[in-house]
Amino acid sequence: MPLHLSDLLARPDLRLSVTYDVPPQQLARTIEAATVSDLPTPGKWLQGGELLMTIGLLLPMEPAACRAYVRDAAEGGAACLALGLGQGLPYQEAPEPLVRAAEEAGLPLLTVPDEVPFIAVTKAVFDARADEQRALLQRAFATQRRLTAAATGDGLRPMLAEWAAATGVGAAVLDPLGRLLATSERASRPLPAQAHELLDRVAARGLRGSASSTAAGQQLEVQPLGARRLRGLLLLTGRPDDAARSVVPGLVSLLSLELERRHLRDEPERRRRSALLSELLADEDPSADRARDMLRSVGLTAERVRGVVVAAEGAPGGRTAAGAGAAGTGSGATTGAGPATGPGLADGTGSTDRTGPTDDPGPTDGAAQEMAADLALAVPGGLVRVVDGAPGAVIEAVVGEELDIREVLARFAPRCPAGIGPATAPEAVRVSLRQAAGLLAVSRAGNAPAEARQSQASRLLLDLGDGTTLHGYADSVLGPLDLADHGEELIATLAAWLETGGAWDATSRRLGVHRHTVRNRLDKAMDLTGRRLDDPDDRFDLWLATRIRRGGAPSGGSGGFNGSGGRPAPPPPGR
Known part of the structure; x- marks a missing residue:
């Protein structure tokens, strides 16, 4: 518990007294420290919350000067003034001008009797603060033990429920696109509008930082989750106290471990799904029923699908906005995206058989593996694989027509060439993927994902x-x-x-x-x-x-436009 001024007044060994009728709200002030100063202007030496003690050696007795002294101490952050009394000291009782000035300023004024040295008051304050810190640590350790015990269970929710019960702060885990995976509450509530902005901001930075804000009087905080790349987001709704704040890193670690554990646990399913995609693409003329059955077996029920091809060359050093680190899947075996950490989600990487040494994939190949895992996290059905291409490995995915694939690419494959094939029936997805692969050159030239559409010859000309x-x-x-x-x-x-x-x-x-x-x-x-x-x-x-x-004016402002959406500029004088 924090140390309040009333707690010091209640200690019989200190024998502190108030000099006027102090209101209860002032007695409830928190004392952060105790210090001694006989300077006439001590305010600039304070940090806030101090019990400022003085013997009044240089204390002026004129009313205006007393008011200036008290105002300086209050503006410096002092929580209380204490005047030492006794034989051989300037004062044997609190002078009336100082009492009136303190009362007018709303700053409590105490007296310390001759038999109580200032060091006794200082020790009492710091002993109480030490007890407070010890209690905070004990609460933090107890909360951490509860979280660790909950982590041995199954899933994210037990940890979130224990956190909320111990701290009173709500918590939710979401995937990198802001879709809810688990919450501390039994019934899910809509997220505040400002929470989506925070989630997008942190997700765009990957594992490199958190963010917080206040919405409708409620504090919101978002922490990234994951070991080497972004696996999810932790949303805290409420203001953690000091004990809870010290446990946040432990909660983040345990939740990240659980998400990584899910990723590893689902490796067989990821391999099966990548093999299923390879089987679907290997059949040059699959029947409509067979193609739909194959997609529905992994939860992809869209009536129309599209192929997506991404080159990893735009991710220098094998890093993406969603996170960094190797995907951890081996070469020489077919692996793919797997079941989700939540409904309709998937997580994993894909790798097809390669010739030659595969124990040390190059930077481009490693980047492709990373991006395949990040993209699969957001692709319902998890049909993602990595294949050899020129000049390096590329990622192929099959997604439903309704998925906002541009948002997914902007989040997980920024600055990477990407082709988006047209929406087709499931049995024609090979054609969509081939068209997507053909658009990689267009994407490189335009520095943006290129999408195949009908009647786009002019758009291609204008883009290039x-x-x-x-x-x-x-x-x-x-x-x-x-x-x-x-x-x-x-x-x-x-x-x-x-x-x-x-x-x-x-x-x-x-x-x-x-x-x-x-x-x-x-x-x-x-x-x-x-x-x-x-x-x-x-x-x-x-x-x-x-x-x-x-299409608008050119970036350089040339071409006879005034930059207002293609409207012609007025002719120069003399024309």
């Missing part, structure tokens, strides 16, 4: 082209319209007409103007540009230029 060059091309085609009166209207009308396939009525409805207005604007645009809408080449040039403009 130099931004300044593309916008320069658009300016050369649309520049005359930029300089014309109402040029923005002409460009917008031209873009709408091209996007509707030259449909006059559809264009007029989209723009909210009469179709004759549309025709007049386009006639004016063609006169200014010297183009013809019935000429295929001119029509393509105009369409491509408007698409480039719709």
Whole structure:
């Protein structure tokens, strides 16, 4: 228990007395330390919570000077003043100006009798603080023993329940994407909105740090879990006291050990799932029923799936945002993603047979193994494997169409080339994976995951082209319209007409103007540009230029734009 001022007053051996009627809330102040000072301005030497003792050797007796002295001590953080009395000392009783100043400032003023030395008061304070620290340690040890005993049970919840019972602080374990795995409460409650922000922040940093904040008066804290890479997140809801705070590292270690234990325990299932993926891909023409049955056997029930291919070359040194360290799976045997630490989750790595020495995989191969484990953690069904590719190992995965695979890649494979195949029926997933692999070069060029879609030839051109060059091309085609009166209207009308396939009525409805207005604007645009809408080449040039403009201004600010979403800049003076 903390040492309060009332506890010192209750000790008969100290014989301390108050000099005025001190309110109960002031008597409840916590005393952190005791110190002696006869300086006229002791405030700057205090840290807060001190019992400041003085014999008043330099204490001024003018009311204004007394108020200044008391104010300096209070602003320095003193919890209480104590004046030593006795023979040979400046005061045999508390002077009235000092008492009034202390009462006005709300700072308790005590007197210490002649027969009680200041060192006795100091020892009493520090003995009480030592007892407090000893009690905190005993509580911390007891809590740690309870947690350790709970860790011998099955699962995460026994540890979380023991933690909550011992500390009064709620706890939950979530996977790296923020999905709940276990909670200290019997019934799960929705997480505060601010908790999701904290979870995302810590997950993005991997094992490199925690975060805390306060939401609606409740303290939230997130700690990363895992040994060598991120396996989960611990969310604490409440304010741990000193004893509980000292146990947090032990709780993190025990929860991390449990998550690592689950990963190792599920190794046979991970191997089975990777082998199942290899079997599915080895059949060039599987029946629809067989393909669906194979996916459903691992819990992947989506009607349509897509293939994903990731190259590990973007993870220097074998590290990803989700964590670091070797995956720990051997080569020369087929392994894969396994069952989840929670419903619909999986965790593991995949490795296919290789030729040549495999005891010392290179950096790229090690990075692929790490990323395969991290990706499998977030992929329902756990169909993930690592295969040899050029220039190095790549990761292949099969995921449901509804999964936000871009979020998963951003979290677990940042800066890594990745191809996302189109959604297909399960029996055609080989085709989706092949298309995903073909997009790795596009992803490298665009520095972002590339996704296969229908009618994306123009998008490919725009993504691969130099931004300044593309916008320069658009300016050369649309520049005359930029300089014309109402040029923005002409460009917008031209873009709408091209996007509707030259449909006059559809264009007029989209723009909210009469179709004759549309025709007049386009006639004016063609006169200014010297183009013809019935000429295929001119029509393509105009369409491509408007698409480039719709993509926004180049990063360098060139190309005749003002950076406001493709809107043309006003012409310079003299033009």
